[in-house]
Amino acid sequence: MNPELRRLAILLAALSAMGPFAIDTYLPAFPAMANDLRTTDLAVQQTLAAYMIPFAFMMFWHGPLADSHGRRRVLILGLGGFALASVVCALAPSIEWLWLGRALQGMVGGAGMVVARAVVRDLYAGVEAQKLMAMIAVLFAIAPAIAPLIGGGLLLVTGWRGIFWFLALLAAALCLLSWRRLPETLPPERRHPFNPTTLWLGYSGVARHHRFRRLALASAFNFIGLFIYVLAAPIFLIRLLGYTPQQFGWLFIPTVAGMMAGSTLAGRLAGQRTPHQSLLLAYSIMGTAAVANVALNLVVPPGPWCIAPLVLYAMGMALAMPSLQLLALDLVPARRGLASSCLGVAQTTTNALAASLIVPLLWNDTLHLALGMAGCVSIGLITYLLSRRHLPEPIN
Secondary structure, three states, rough: OOOHHHHHHHHHHHHHHHHHHHHOOOOHHHHHHHHHHHOHHHHHHHHOOOOOOOOOOOHHHHHHHHHHOOOHHHHHHHHHHHHHHHHHHHHHOHHHHHHHHOOOOOHHHHHHHHHHHHHHHHHHHHHHHHHHHHHHHHHHHHHHHHHHHHHHHHHHHOOOHHHHHHHHHHHHHHHHHHHHHOOOOOOOOOOOOOOOHHHHHHHHHHHHHHHHHHHHHHHHHHHHHHHHHHHHHHHHHHHHHOOHHHHHHHHHHHHHHHHHHHHHHHHEEOOEEEEHHHHHHHHHHHHHHHHHHHHHHHHHHHHHHHHHHHHHHHHHHHHHHHHHHHHHHOOOOOHHHHHHHHHHHHHHHHHHHHHHHHHHHHOOOOOHHHHHHHHHHHHHHHHHHHHHOOOOOOOO
């Protein structure tokens, strides 16, 4: 990959990672936030849902706005808004204000993820697109590893509010970098008007397409199988495994290493195996990890070994992701921004439901978390296999 393309991949990965980075960075601070704001662990946990519900809702609009007004403008405005919302969080005097700040972050936090996928398909197709998506995924995977480490370090030095000041500065820096370095990849003649009729036709076409829906859900549930551990990290690591807020790297570094390995493998298999062959391999890896995770938690008490199956699962999940997303995007060649929005909506909606409803039911027992992972990968596999029952007709 040439240096210019590598720089573009790094920038797109950073833009894609901004939303998830804002989740992981402040996880080590949950106990301190509950104490400082005089509230409960559950109330602080709900800041995740406060972020992800508007994050999911706004996914409907980032892509169509980028299809209408261009990629750069949506990204720059989104990053600027994220910086201001982070300031609201940093200054929050109560949990209610923190919920508000997190909701404002969620409204603009998904712009980078949506637009970055569209930019890749604007520029490349086929094997080249799969390789670039895999490289972005490798770089994207670094964010969850370093985010809680940065958050834990800032918690010691600046307190929990310093974490949100850091997020504000990071968003402002990416905004400036995008303004100076990111090319506009959607020329005016390829743009679509942003009006109710056009949006209705676009979204209804995607909603009626069985194959697109099932590919999107397969990708979403694969991710949730690992993400439930990220959402439950304050309980899983601190209460169940006995780690401190500064030791969150024991979960995030190994699992991110697994994601990087899976993404690297996806890049190497591009052009050598069909997407279906790569996906069967990915589900074999994830299924093995899920079964081993349940078995391990049935026979031994909780300990550091509980993390080992997560590394293997992360590898399979990362291997599957580029193929599933590109298969879905290729169904909507004329409106990739809207298609990327739909993928994001499926992902973040399941994330929000997991954060507010599923994780609190699972987080008090490592076996329950393992069963949650097994259930998610089972749903992911079933929906992917069902998607193959429909021919891949493109959506206009």
